[in-house]
Amino acid sequence: MTVPVRYYCPYCGAIVTLEREPSMADKSVTRDPLSGWEYAHAYEEFEEADGVEIVCGASETDGEGCGEVFYLNFVNFEAGEELDPPTPLRPEDAPNFDFRT
Template sequence: MVEVSYHCPRCGAVAELERDAYLDDKCVTEAPLDEWEYADAYGDFEDADGVVIVCGAAETDGEGCGEPYYLNFVKFEDGEEVDPGTGVEGPRFDFLR
């Protein structure tokens, strides 16, 4: 097991989850991805497509905005990685500001 940190996409509070190292993270989103199944952060999420984290709950040491956000794991079907199809983008940089 490893302890991994995630930032809330709304307020930036840090949550820490203990999970198996073999799980690959896809992204963290404010809303759930279509057709992804989420487990509770306190339950067994090894067979889930992701985890719902409540910002401000125990995994964030009580700091945060109180809103849920979603950790999404890489998902495969028939040996191919599933595209979430919800416009998940990588980081954007605006150097003109």
């Protein structure tokens, strides 16, 4: 049995609906993929993946979207411990070491 689950695009706020198993545990929705996670496309079987790559505005988006790619990340375990990978910095959030002023 699957249920519709809705997510917001982190870029424009459009709503995306995925049909999925209710027992799957969400970790986060991010603009960038998590390090070490393997992603399936929203139109593929994604129950065995670590997450889903979603294109805002594709058929799973309710209404229009912005066309940006974002990621739904599922809870992932290794040796019984939940993995918490580092989230990569976006270029605008990265430190600036340009001391020439």
